[in-house]
Amino acid sequence: MTTEGSALVRVDGLRVVFDLHDRQVCAADDVSFKIGPGEALGIVGESGSGKSVVCASLLRLVPPPGRYAAGRVLFDGVDLLTCPLSQLRAVRGKRIAMVFQDPMTALNPYLRVGDQLAEALRTHEKVSRSAAWDAAVNTLRDVGIADPLARMRCHPHELSGGMRQRAVLAMALLTRPQLLIADEPTTALDVTVQAQVLELIQRARRELNMAVLLVSHDLGVVAGLCERVLVMYAGRVVESAPTTDLFKTPRHPYTRALLRSTPDLQAVEPQLVSIRGQPPDLASPIAGCAFAPRCDVAAEKCSQSQMLTALDALHATACVRVQTEGLQP
């Protein structure tokens, strides 16, 4: 974990609420974490766990009716949730770049790929049209696109899914960002293409000393790329630990169940373990631990509110039984 002074991003008590006409949905609650320069942090969780909302909050991109009900997102000391728009625009796409799951929604279908890439650079840097074009060609080559000049003249629909995601990644890397937010960047891709894209992110990280926030539902993807992992459930962080610790000694019962239910290609005895029940409905307020109804070791005290608490310098969990009784896996 990074020390206070060196954190590039510090999220503090973030709470994001969606006001619907008849009810309120709390998509993220009391989320706090830090990312140091060059560090890769992973967020894992299932659909509805709030991981994408956290990502979007980092660039103040949560769409209405969502609003930031509490907390701060400090980037280099500036609160991105309250700073003037002009200041935010200087960060968006320049110092913090973002890649989404579906590259088709990130590209303009009417414009040639090359024009979009060059435009992204010219928005943030004073460069001539031709210099921007050349820079874009080079970045496309860097991300492993064969014949980049021809691809620059293509429209997005003429590229394959993997090539589109690489083009989007090239666009994100053009401005040499300090932080790359990748929200399920490989979920829509085939495994062999996924391997290519993950390797690219890894390489860009080394070359640019770029920090990465990687959101994924796939524990294998996170295991390969990230140094630390946050596990989210029902809008809250339930466990935070260095990647090796988390996989070796998961402490929260949800993390343990999630790891058990992830199929492992190399397992000696492949087994099917599921978590009983369904994820909770966030529209109705949850008292105590949100996972308790599905948890094998739930006790009476689980109905009290739970706080993410450090077990040691690096490992924190929100399970009250682990905190107070030292419950072991």
Add this chain to the structure above:
Amino acid sequence: MSALLEVTDVRTWFPVADGAFRNGTQTVKAVDGVSFTMRAGEALGLAGESGCGKTTLGRTIVRLTEPTGGRVKLDGLDVTALEGEGLRKSRAQFQMIFQDPQASLNPRMTVLETLVEALQAHRAVPAAELRGRVLKLLEQVGLSESALDQYPHQFSGGQRQRIAIARALAVEPKLIVADEPVSALDVSIRAQILTLLNELRARLGLSLIFIGHDLAVLRGVCDRIAVMYLGRIVELGPARDVVDRPLHPYTQALISAVPVPDPERERSRQRIVLEGDPPSPLSPPSGCSFHPRCAKKSERCVSEVPPLVERDGRSVACHVV
């Protein structure tokens, strides 16, 4: 034991318009010469990346897509030769489950209506027995009676998939083709549906063709796995053997690309990163269609299509292996 399903040289080709303003047509050979057999009660996994033809093959077997050539025999019955009423009647033998139950269930029909329709599609069930039969179906897939009068949108993804499975079971089929049945579900729910399919297979003696891209899942659920690339089976064998000791260079690359949920093993793995994208099925490469991306290719691979050859219970289509 005799084979329940015999698939012989099945080809499914699609004509595609050659550009918006030209009149010519090209052909996509989505499935191009696939043969295999299946025992009764067996679970066969069809693996491969998008565009490899696994879904088209599954749809062709249950005659949702017309084959261009070849033959599919189910329990001695030539499915490819059936037409009209004969085909409709035969559909009680084989059913399909799709990836997205939200799309495959009628949003305006309650669970009861959906299942009654399926029950009556092929058999005359006395009205007095209907409710009991529906309840039995629900019980088989782990849903309670309270589900009867609810609509699909009132269920979660996992429960909806259970309803789709119950509907497939209603006609008492011999074979179920499940096309990515758990891909749209969360990991914690996935295993529930996989366990259910496994139990049903054992209890009802069903045969299952499981189409999926996740080899870790297929390894856990299937007896055998067939790996497809560009319309052909490149490797077929017992699930554990194919995943643990793949023979075909493509299978090896595919398996090495699957991330393992363990940081130490994941970081120390040798990964074969394939260059480029799969080729367009409109203009497949000559010879072995994998040769442009293959590190082990020889001259023969460029000119000659390798046949699927069986040895010691495993089949591979590769000149080099």
